[in-house]
Amino acid sequence: MKSDGNSTEKAIPTNLRLLLLLEELARIGTPTTPTAANEVLGLPKPTIHRLFHTLEQEGFLQRDIDGRSYSPAPRLRNFAVSVLSSSRVRMVRKAVLEALARDVGETCAIVMPEKHAMVRLDRVETHRPLRIQLPQDYKMPFHTSASGKLYLSSLTARLFGKYIRATTLEAHTPYTLTNPDALTSEIVETLARGYGTNNQEYTEGMVAIAVPLLDKQDRLISTLSIQAPIQRTNLEELISHLPRLKTAAAELTELVLN
Known part of the structure; x- marks a missing residue:
């Protein structure tokens, strides 16, 4: 069940938010909007959009052709390949x-x-x-x-x-x-x-x-x-x-x- 924004914000340590977001994106497995990814994480809207922006700026995510969804960018795919x-x-x-x-x-x-x-x-x-x-x-x-x-x-x-x-x-x-x-x-x-x-x-x-x-x-x-x-x-x-x-x-x- 999704918690309210403030309680979830406190429940997820700052240094885990990006990792949990990447885990959720991998689980979904298709181009995903911040809103859809946040259905499980339950972070405040500004926070989830900030995380997506950070991942895009650093080359881990790329905006999909619909302009709203995101999918793995080369840096994230290369990271996954290196892990495997x-x-x-x-x-x-x-x-x-x-x-x-x-x-x-x-x-x-x-x-x-x-x-x-x-x-x-x-x-x-x-x-x-x-x-x-x-x-x-x-x-x-x-x-x-x-x-x-x-x-x-x-x-x-x-x-x-x-x-x-x-x-x-x-x-x-x-x-x-x-x-x-x-x-x-x-x-x-x-x-x-x-x-x-x-x-x-x-x-x-x-x-x-x-x-x-x-x-x-x-x-x-x-x-x-x-x-x-x-x-x-x-x-x-x-x-x-x-x-x-x-x-x-x-x-x-x-x-x-x-």
């Missing part, structure tokens, strides 16, 4: 990626969503001589990548609608989906089939597929992908690796959540 990825976890994670890359013969990566794009968390290159070389810190806009489409498919219809109306679907190649209706159809199909595809939409000559890594509430936390040059393979051949990709995804999920 002890040296042992990193070692095993790399081993899973290396085994997958060896079995499918192509480059494999774990990719996470940031505010406007997907960013790489970890990557194992293929040992074959022909490969796609991307910058270490590259960022792929959501509509251009297999992983980004998966992330978009995880949004609620309301949030995806706001995204598609607000964003500019910039063309990176002649194959990039820049028509909102075409992208919407692709996202609906991605949700239905459970994996994302990229057919030269970010870089000409590169195809990719991706599957989600989910938390215990079946929320997307990152993706696992395979990418390859079209000189060696095509999208249909990559899709044939889905069973092996899903097995590796299950191993990575178990590694993080258990």
Whole structure:
């Protein structure tokens, strides 16, 4: 039961308020307003808004596309990954990626969503001589990548609608989906089939597929992908690796959540 503002303010020590707020945001798991997050904490309205402002200013939270809600920013996501990825976890994670890359013969990566794009968390290159070389810190806009489409498919219809109306679907190649209706159809199909595809939409000559890594509430936390040059393979051949990709995804999920 929510207490009145003054008693709750005294009940929660000052040095715990930010931690408890972050805990509540993680529990909710979707873009959240200060009012919604405060239903459990019961802090005075000025206090909860001050906490959100502090977290936003320091790079832990970012304002969502509706202008009212907040979601984890890169600094908070990196913090969460660091907590989960002890040296042992990193070692095993790399081993899973290396085994997958060896079995499918192509480059494999774990990719996470940031505010406007997907960013790489970890990557194992293929040992074959022909490969796609991307910058270490590259960022792929959501509509251009297999992983980004998966992330978009995880949004609620309301949030995806706001995204598609607000964003500019910039063309990176002649194959990039820049028509909102075409992208919407692709996202609906991605949700239905459970994996994302990229057919030269970010870089000409590169195809990719991706599957989600989910938390215990079946929320997307990152993706696992395979990418390859079209000189060696095509999208249909990559899709044939889905069973092996899903097995590796299950191993990575178990590694993080258990």
